[in-house]
Amino acid sequence: MIVLGYNGFSRGAELFGRLYGATGVGRNLLVGHDAAAALVIDGEVVAAVEEERLSRVKKTSDFPAHAITWCLNSAGVDLDQVDVFAFPWRFSSAVAEEMISGICDSDLPVAAKFDALRSTGELYTGMLSPDAVYQDFVERTGHELDPNKLALVPHHLAHLMCGAYLAGGGDAAFLVSDGRAETLSSVMGELRNGVVRQFDESAVPMTSSLGVAFGRITRYLGFVPNNDEYKVMGLAAYGPPPRHNPLLERVVRLHENGSYTISVPRDIPAYYALFDELFGGDSEKREQFDFRVKVAGLAQHMVEAVTAHQVRALTAASGLDTLLFEGGLALNCVANTKMLERSPFTGMEVSFGASDPGVAIGAAVYAAGLRNRPADAVTTPYLGPSYDEGQVQDALAEYADRVEWQEEPDAASIADRTAELLAGKNVVGWFQGRTEFGPRALGNRSILANPAFPDIKDIINLRVKHREPFRPFAPVILESEAPRVFSMGKKTSSPYMTFVFPVRKEYQERIPGACHVDGTARAQTVNERQNPALARLLRAFTARTDVPCLLNTSFNVAGEPIVCSPRDALECFLATEIDYLVIDRFVITKKGS
Ligand SMILES: [Fe+2]
Structure with a gap:
C-alpha cells in the first residue's frame, strides 16, 4: 500500500x-x-x-x-x-x-x-x-x-x-499541544494496541491556546511569533526562576481535569497593554535586556506550569509508563525535561517531527494503519534528498572559479581530515547523505566547530549565523559518551535535540562553546547505526583532542532554510566565513583564502 x-x-x-x-x-x-x-x-x-x-x-x-x-x-x-x-x-x-x-x-x-x-x-x-x-x-x-x-x-x-x-508504536499516554488545530489547541489521552482514546474533558479550545499565548509574549519581546519561541526559552535561562508569576495569577486558570483557560486579548495593542501592566513594562523597557529576561522567564515558567498541570492529570487518568509529547509546544526542550523528570513517567519521547513538519x-x-509497521523497521530522520558523487562534482565544477577542493580516498580519511580541521579552530560546513527531516540539523546538514574554545560561539555568530548573542549552541555527542558529560536523568539518549541536560560540573569548562549560561545543553546523541559518518567523525575528533563532543548548528544563515543541495551548501559557504566545506569526500575551500 x-x-x-x-x-x-x-x-x-x-x-x-x-x-x-x-x-x-x-x-x-x-x-x-x-x-x-x-x-x-x-x-x-x-x-x-x-x-x-x-x-x-x-x-x-x-x-x-x-x-x-x-x-x-x-x-x-x-x-x-x-x-x-x-x-x-x-x-x-x-x-x-x-x-x-x-x-x-x-x-x-x-x-x-x-x-x-x-x-x-x-x-x-x-x-x-x-x-x-x-x-x-x-x-x-x-x-x-x-x-x-x-x-x-x-x-x-x-x-x-x-x-x-x-x-516505535507501543502503548503510551499522549499530550499534543500547539498553536491551533481545527478547533482545539491541546488534547491528551492514551494509545493502547494502536487504538487512540482521547480524554475529551481535558481538551483545550483554540481560544485558550498556550502556544498562541506564548507566541504573543514572543511578539511583545520583539520576536516573530510562532517562529522565535525558542529564543524566549533561551533568554529565560539568564534569570532566576520567578518567585511569583502574574501570568499564572491573572491570565491562566487551571482546571481540575487537566484543561485550562488562558485569557490574552487577540488585538495587538490590547495584549501589549495587558503585558505592560502585568510586567511593569513600557516601550523603553521592552528594549532592555534585564526586562526581556524577566518576561521570558515568566513566559517559560507559564509553559512549564501549564504542561506540568496537564501531565499530572494525564498520569492520574492513564496508568501507562511512557509519555508521547508532540505539537509545536514540544519543541520547548527545557519544559520537556522538567515534564519527564518531575512526573512518574519512566520514558518520554518527542519526535524529530514534533512541530508541524511532522503532520x-x-x-x-x-492512513496507512500504524499497526502495519514492520517489526524490524529502523527509525531515522534522514529521509530527504541525497546527492551522488556525480551531482556533487557537477556542483563543484559550476563554482570552480570561486572554490577549490581536495578529495579524500574514503570515509575514514574524511573523518580524520575533518577532525584535524575542527581541532584547529576552523568552522566546518558538514554535508553528508540524506537531508534530515524537521527543524533541527541532526548532523547531515550541519555547521560544526570545536566547543572547547570559549570564543567559538562569538566566532560563529559573527562570521556565519549573525544571530542574537544570547542564544546557545548545542553539542552532538556519541550516545555511549553522553552520560559521562551530561546528567541524563531518566533519558539514555536524545537523538533529536528535544531535551536539555545539565552539563556535569567537570565538563562545563571543557566545552564552554556548547554550554548555555545556566550550565545546560540541548545535546544530540548519536550512535553508529543512526549516523555512521557523524559517529566516525566524533570518534576521530575525540581521539585527537580529548574533547567529547562537537558544537552542532544548522547549516544556514538566519532567516534561510537549512541547505539541502550541494549548490545550496556552496552558496551558503561563499556568503559566510565558514572556513571549510566538507561534502561527502570533498574538502572545499574558498579560492584565495
Ligand atoms: Fe500543529
Whole structure:
C-alpha cells in the first residue's frame, strides 16, 4: 500500500495576508506552515522532505509541489500508483459550524461579527474546506484525483501518529499541544494496541491556546511569533526562576481535569497593554535586556506550569509508563525535561517531527494503519534528498572559479581530515547523505566547530549565523559518551535535540562553546547505526583532542532554510566565513583564502 502525506495550502499566504493583515513571514505562520510531503510504502516511511528545503522559502505554507514530486521520484512512484493521499487537517462542516458559532457567541460588536463571518467564510470556502483542499490538489498536480482517495486526518491526530510511529508504536499516554488545530489547541489521552482514546474533558479550545499565548509574549519581546519561541526559552535561562508569576495569577486558570483557560486579548495593542501592566513594562523597557529576561522567564515558567498541570492529570487518568509529547509546544526542550523528570513517567519521547513538519508523516502513517509497521523497521530522520558523487562534482565544477577542493580516498580519511580541521579552530560546513527531516540539523546538514574554545560561539555568530548573542549552541555527542558529560536523568539518549541536560560540573569548562549560561545543553546523541559518518567523525575528533563532543548548528544563515543541495551548501559557504566545506569526500575551500 502506498500513501502520500502532504501539508500545505496554495492560497494560505495570500488569504491570511489579505483577510487578516498578516505580513512577511507571518503570512505563512497561521495554518499550513512547515509544508511538507512524506511517502509511506508498505507501512514504512521511505521519503519525507519539507517544502522549504526545495523551494527555499522558509517555513512556507504553500502547497508542497516540490516535496511531493521529490518523494514520488525518489521511490519511482507515479501519482496513479498512490492508494491514499493523506492531508493533516479536517475542516468538516461540523468544524465550520463551530467556527460560525464561535464568532456569533463572541462579545464582538455586531459589525465586527459580520466582518469576521465574511473573512472566515472566504477562508473556509477558498482554502480550508474539503472541497477547497481537493481542488487545490488537482490544480497544483494536474492529477484527476479520485475523491475517495483523499483522507482528511484531524490535525492533532496527525501529530500524535507521527510521534507514535517514530517512537516505535507501543502503548503510551499522549499530550499534543500547539498553536491551533481545527478547533482545539491541546488534547491528551492514551494509545493502547494502536487504538487512540482521547480524554475529551481535558481538551483545550483554540481560544485558550498556550502556544498562541506564548507566541504573543514572543511578539511583545520583539520576536516573530510562532517562529522565535525558542529564543524566549533561551533568554529565560539568564534569570532566576520567578518567585511569583502574574501570568499564572491573572491570565491562566487551571482546571481540575487537566484543561485550562488562558485569557490574552487577540488585538495587538490590547495584549501589549495587558503585558505592560502585568510586567511593569513600557516601550523603553521592552528594549532592555534585564526586562526581556524577566518576561521570558515568566513566559517559560507559564509553559512549564501549564504542561506540568496537564501531565499530572494525564498520569492520574492513564496508568501507562511512557509519555508521547508532540505539537509545536514540544519543541520547548527545557519544559520537556522538567515534564519527564518531575512526573512518574519512566520514558518520554518527542519526535524529530514534533512541530508541524511532522503532520505530513503523521497523516500518512495514520492512513496507512500504524499497526502495519514492520517489526524490524529502523527509525531515522534522514529521509530527504541525497546527492551522488556525480551531482556533487557537477556542483563543484559550476563554482570552480570561486572554490577549490581536495578529495579524500574514503570515509575514514574524511573523518580524520575533518577532525584535524575542527581541532584547529576552523568552522566546518558538514554535508553528508540524506537531508534530515524537521527543524533541527541532526548532523547531515550541519555547521560544526570545536566547543572547547570559549570564543567559538562569538566566532560563529559573527562570521556565519549573525544571530542574537544570547542564544546557545548545542553539542552532538556519541550516545555511549553522553552520560559521562551530561546528567541524563531518566533519558539514555536524545537523538533529536528535544531535551536539555545539565552539563556535569567537570565538563562545563571543557566545552564552554556548547554550554548555555545556566550550565545546560540541548545535546544530540548519536550512535553508529543512526549516523555512521557523524559517529566516525566524533570518534576521530575525540581521539585527537580529548574533547567529547562537537558544537552542532544548522547549516544556514538566519532567516534561510537549512541547505539541502550541494549548490545550496556552496552558496551558503561563499556568503559566510565558514572556513571549510566538507561534502561527502570533498574538502572545499574558498579560492584565495
Ligand atoms: Fe500543529
